[in-house]
Structure formats: C-alpha cells, structure tokens
Amino acid sequence: MDSVKTSKMQEKREKILESALLLFAEKGYVNTPVREIIDLSGYGTGTFYKYFLNKEDVLKVLLENFLDQIVSAVRDFFRREEDLYVRFIESKRVMLNVFARNQKMSEIYSRVHGINDSIDECLQVFDDHFLYFTSRNIEYGISRGLFRDIPITPVASATLAMINYAVNLWIVKKQISEQEMFDMVISFHHSLAKGIVKDHSRIAQYENI
C-alpha cells in the first residue's frame, strides 16, 4: 500500500513539474503565475503546496534535475572513456546532447540567469560541478604528462562560457541550428586542445578514429 501511495505522490509531483516546464518555456518564468501551473496540472492548490513552497521552488527543482542529468551524463562518459584527450573534447558533446534532448529546459536554463540570488545559487552549484569535472580531467592530463602545464581554471571556465554562449545562440537567439551549436563547441575545443596537448601526433591519431 505504501509504495502505491508513494508512486501516486511521485506522479502528482511530476505532473506539476511538467506543467511548470511547459509554461516557463512558453511564457517565461517571470510571466507565469503559480495559478496557471496549478490549473494546468489539474490538481488543487493544496496539492501544489504539499510538494512545493512556491513558484521559485518549482524552478529550482527543474533546474536541479536538469543539471543533475548533465553531471550524470558526463560522469557515465568518464567511466566509459579513459583517454584524457578524448574526454576533453567529447565530454562537451555529451553535455550538449542533454541540452539538445531537453529543448524546453535548455531555454529555461538560458533565460533565468540573474533572475534572483536564490536561482543564481542553484546555477552556481552546477557551474561548480562543471568546473570541478573539467579541471580534474585537465589536472590528470597535466600530471600524466599528456597536457602542457597550463593554468587550469581559465581553460575550464572558457569551456563553460563557450557552452552557455552556444546554447543561448541556439535556443534563445535562434541564430544557429542544433548542429551548428555542436560544431561550434567541438571545433573550438579542437583548436584549444592543440594548445593544451604536448604531443600533436596524439591528436592526429584521435582525429583519424
């Protein structure tokens, strides 16, 4: 009985999140009253407030779930792929795949930067995760003599900045296609990698795969 109840609760919570996702993507977070989320979910006001504190809380859960997905995807990829150079380039494709598969969420992510401190903190947790992953990979590369001894944080930050920039051009500004977003980010990482990797024959080897 308890597990039936839990799954029913889970279902309601999911339905509310899904309704918010649709409305935030369509009308924007700021222009969506909590009333409309409740109406679209088909549940009552009491149900909404059983699962969420307010509209901001819903946004935070959506962002956290989405950013967890990206972090998990990169973590899984790192488990499958041990080559640090391939990781450096291809982990960005893995991330972009999560963005491409979740267009509504990508649009929300791209638009909510700077809305308020609490949302920014939530985005900051993701940035920190991303920088940690990327930095660790470069650090390993340096310690194993594959990468030059470059300052790590600026490079990891640049890849984060580049991904946010390309996602925004694709989903908000609509200046580039999904394919162009991938090409832009991956091509940049190839150029950057040539500056980072010591032995360029290593790159030629990878490019011929």
Next chain:
Amino acid sequence: MDSVKTSKMQEKREKILESALLLFAEKGYVNTPVREIIDLSGYGTGTFYKYFLNKEDVLKVLLENFLDQIVSAVRDFFRREEDLYVRFIESKRVMLNVFARNQKMSEIYSRVHGINDSIDECLQVFDDHFLYFTSRNIEYGISRGLFRDIPITPVASATLAMINYAVNLWIVKKQISEQEMFDMVISFHHSLAKGIVKDHSRIAQYENI
C-alpha cells in the same frame, strides 16, 4: 551663439545620461522609474523627452557609447600594434581595460542581456563588431601562415563568451577581483594561442618581451 546653444544642449543630454548611469547601476534598469532619472538630472520632464524617447532609449545610448568606446580602443590598438599574435592576446587586455575603467557601465552591460529584444539588438551590434574584428585578425594570421588553418568563428566566439563570463564573475557575482579577471582572460588566450600558432618559438619570443 549656435555653438553655445549646442554645447548647452550637449551638457543637458550628458547630465541625463549620467543620472541614468548612476541609477541603473545602483537599483538596476528594471527598478529605475524614468521619474527618478528626471529628478536626479535636475531638469524638467520636457527636457528629458527632448533628448530621449523613453527609459529604454537612454539605456540604448549608454550601451552604444560604451560599446563604441571598446571598439575604438581595439581599433586604436590595432593601429599601434601590427604583430598578429600580440594582437590576438593583448586586444583582450585593451577591452578589459575599458570595462575596468567603467565599472558602473560594466555592471549595466552584464545585467541587461535578455531584458527585451530591442536591448538585445543593441548588444548584438556590439557582438557582431567584436566577432568581425577578432575574426579578421585570425584570418590575417592564417593567410600569412602564422596561424594554423582553424575554423575561425568558434574561436572568435569563445573569446567573446570568455570576456562576458569573466566580466560577470568580476562585477556582478563579485567572485573574482579585477586583477583575477585580467589574469583569467589573458591566461586562457595564451593557452588557446598555443593551439592556434604554428611556430611555437614565436610564442617563446613574445613571452620573453
């Protein structure tokens, strides 16, 4: 007489812009009523509307002036410095200097992305200028055999993304100091340059200057 009148008009317009700059930086663009700009300027409502259509028009003029300053600074630097490699790195320091000297304007620039289409268009004109300058420099470098034949747009876009990211960390998030902002952007460009430049002895030569 006409030139006295013109300079008086110029003075009023400047005073209104200055008042808006102070208020936008302190309270944010969205939270600043046009009334307060008028009051702080010390002129009447009629004077305000003689020079500007509305609050948005004031923001656009402020942004245009600021972004023109950056473009001019880079243009001047390119006139003084012909070495394409030095240009690739140091033009970013020249840009960051304009940001550092105009902290209020940097904060406004960093915060107003995505406010509305008309402001975004204004920011887009700047992005296009920046990408044009940066791309042309890389293009010259490739055509003269100094740089590898890399895809240009992704690299130029990454440097734009990186500058916006670093300026935001410095002036909005306050996570890094002004010096750290410079270090982050310049260090990244050194790492990237190693991937772009064909002859690395050329880099060693520059680093010893």
